[in-house]
Amino acid sequence: MVVRSEAAPPTPWSKALAEPRIDETAYVHSFSNIIGDVWVGPDVLVAPGTSIRADEGAPFAIGEGTNIQDGVVIHGLEEGRVVGEDQKEYSVWIGEDTCITHMALIHGPCYIGKHCFIGFRSTVFNARVGDDCIVMMHALIQDVEIPQGKYIPSGSVITNQQQADRLPDVQESDRKFAHHVVEINEALRAGYKCAKDANCITQVRKEGKSHQTTSNGNGARVQQQTLSNNGKGENRTNKGGTILKTEAIEQVRHLLRQGYQIGTEHADKRRFSRNSWQNCAPIKDQQERNVIAALEACLVEHAGEYVRLIGIDPRARRRVSEMTIQTPEDQPSQSYSSGNGSSYRPASRQSNPSYASGGVSNGQLDRNVTEQVRSLLNQGYQIGVEHADKRRFSRNSWQNGAPIQSRQVSGAVSELEACLAEYSGEYVRLIGIDPKARRRVLELLIQEPGQNGTTQPASGGGQRTSGQSHQQGQPQAGGEIAEQVRSLVNQGYNIGVEYADQRRFRRNSWQNAGQLKGNANQVLSELNRHLAEHPKDYVRLVGVDPKAKRRVVETLIQQPGQGSNNGVSASTGAASATDQRSSGQRQNGARSNSKLDQNTVQQVRNLLQQGYQIGTEHADKRRFSRNSWQSCSPIESTREGEVLSALEGCLADHQGEYVRLVGIDPKAKRRVLETTIQQPA
Structure with a gap:
């Protein structure tokens, strides 16, 4: 295959004459054009009709497993750079396993993260798109930063950060769709590579005659080798007789459910004293039974050494847990160590009643914290804790506490109180975790030094009435x-x-x-x-x-x-909230003649309680007759008192006009209510 690639032309801003660098495992169609300082990573597919032109802005980087589909244009401005994952500057950075689909335009400076999907004819310019984002068809993303895991519907125009921050989260069905597209294009890449290899084509034809369906011509041999290797692993495991304890098996199950990968490390006593661990054979399987068998094989292979279990987030490329499952005394799973050195003993915490009563000074958690825990658990979120002494707190360097195992409110509260007692004299914060999106949904400080394990939310104005x-x-x-x-x-x-x-x-x-x-x-x-x-x-x-x-x-x-x-x-107190709101309305004399009626107030309250946003529109008689409304100033607050004040302000500003209240669903980006709240006298 002859790839149409060439060096960048000499220009007033660059005379480097840089040439593309294309990994040998990538497939670049001969009808595509690649110009200048472009790095194409392993297993990348570049389809026909693409133009990747680093002659103005440069360099470009296209990550492993990414597919650039037909008609895609990638270009960059001379000025403006983004920082890639390797901490170097790029005009365009596209992460791993990302789909840039038909006719999309990617114009630098631009950063697109890993596992993203950019839909047909969408444009991304001078923007940063976080990992795991899905951009549907005919969308425009410009001058903004899209947070990780967001969904951009078809036809969206996202040109300010406020719009970007309000985008809905990607759903599991969307992730499956994007992953399916990646798999399809990986199969196409392998097929295109095979089509250029006479030996591969011959093998495929032979297998076709034998009614065998493989994708690369040697799948049968690979399957046989895999079965053989599995057999060896099982035999070796059975010889050792080393069985993982229940706590380690539960940890494996917990990590696999969250989509994390499992790894192992070992160290003899000398290396252990220096915290110098060595990697065991990688565990690529995601089936619980096979992972446990591989772990037990590692324990047998490194009997007499320390062995620890590693949980790895494959997307963020970082460790999420470390647990020691074997010591030189060949007692696996009796001593567990978290990443910060604190011991992991969930059984003792749950079984020790002193933690829930006398272990914490002044009794129990603050009621607000208890309600927060109940809310998180009811929504299916997980609970965690972090702690920090004063020095670490000043540097925002937190350490993980022991995990909260219970999914019952009473049990989780007891474990939290035990944690407060264990880290008395330190800052402790509560963490709410979404296990599906693998992100934090809450960080709440529940203890400060000197509180002796009780939570006392500061008001900041408690001494003033x-x-x-x-x-x-x-x-x-x-x-x-x-x-x-x-x-x-x-x-x-x-x-x-x-x-x-x-x-x-x-x-x-x-x-x-x-x-x-x-x-x-x-x-x-x-x-x-x-x-x-x-x-x-x-x-x-x-x-x-x-x-x-x-x-x-x-x-x-x-x-x-x-x-x-x-x-x-x-x-x-909360009982005076209505009085405060009424007095706030009366204080503003300029708006005294435009009070909201009780039905409107109740409507606003209902919308806010359902998580909807509030907007207003106005129109004079001429525009009203044509149904041509104009927007008032946006109401960004979600506090009832502030929203009501803003509504009255709009009524006062547009006296003698029609004004209507608009309820907006920020996730679906559609209106859920339109009701007229003022008419000309």
Whole structure:
């Protein structure tokens, strides 16, 4: 096969004359064009009619097992680079096992992660698409970063980060579809390679006559070798008589259910003392019985040594667990070691009643934490814990605690209390884990040094009452806002503040007031100072993930004439929520003549409780007659009080016009409600 590839032409910005580098296992069709500094990895399929042109922006990298289908164009601008997984700069980076389907346009600077699917005629430009994302047909992704595991429906136009952050998660059926496409194209690649090999074709024809169906001409021999190897492994295992303990088998089962791979390492006493482990033979099987047989074979092969079980996340390429299953005394599975050195003894934790009662000072977990645990378990999530001393906490370097085994609320709470007692004097946080998406859904700090194992959520405004705040005339960030600030700081996020007058607010044109530094108390103090400096402006709190360089939260905390929307201390109680909302509406005199009726308030409450977003539209009589509505300023908050205030603001801004309330399903990206809430007098 003659591949149409050539060096990059000399240009004012580059005279390197770099040439493509194509792995020998890749298949590149002769009707495709590859120009310049392009690296094509192993087992890649490049179909006919593709144009991969690194003559302006360079270099390009196409990861192992990826398929570039017919008509795809890959190009890059001279300026702008992304950082690949090897920490080098690229104009275009495409990860492993990714599908770039027919007629798609990938234009650098652009990063596309592993296990992604880019649909027909979709465009990705100046963007970063995380691992495991699925982009359907005719979509545009530009100037944004798509988080890992997101689904972009057909025809979507994603051009701002707010849209990207609201995308729904990929479902299991979508993953299966993408994986099926990868397998199909891998078979095509092997078939194309075989078609160019006379020996392979001859073998296929022979097997066709013998009614054998194989994909590479030697499948029968491979199957026989595999069966033979399995037989040897079983015999060797049976000779040893070493059986894994129940805890190790449960750990294997738990890892395999989450899609993780299993590995093993061994070390003699000298290497063990230096923490210098050696790899055993890799375990590629995903069947529980075969994995256990391979583990027992490893124990027999390395009798008299330490052996540990490794759980590996194949997508993130990192270890998720380490467990010692054999010691030199040939007592496998009696001593388990987690990645941070803490012992793994779930049986003792569950069976020791002192942990649930006297083991924790002042009794039990805070009721809010217990409710959080119940909510996570009811949704099918798993529970974990992490701990850190003051030095590690300042560096955001957490260590894993012993896993929470129970799936019952009472059992999980008892294990959590045991963990708090075990790590008294340290920070401890609760982790909620989605086992299907393999990602964290919650990180909640439940213990700080000096709390003696009891959780006392800080309010940040517990020493101020609502009445004092209003009497002094100083807006204060307390209650829910203080809790949110502490949560963001504890998770290592940066805190920023933005403000806007009414004109800028309507245009969604915010001004940056800078980043708030320090611990939670210092941030709250700075936040109150900004509220005092901008009493007549809208002010919002911004949480920023410094690693992913994206916003994780935007919360409106002050509106003109109302002060801080959340300037209520935790001591006021939930019973006064309605009174607070009513008083907030009465304080804004400019809007007193446009109060929402009770039906509208109840409608808003129902929409928010179902996870829907709220929007508004307005139209004068002429536009109303033509059903041509205009959008009001977007309502980004999901807090009932803030949404109601924003609705009244829209009514006041558009007096004498029709105004309607819109309920939006952010996952399905469709409207679930349209109801008129104001008509011209």
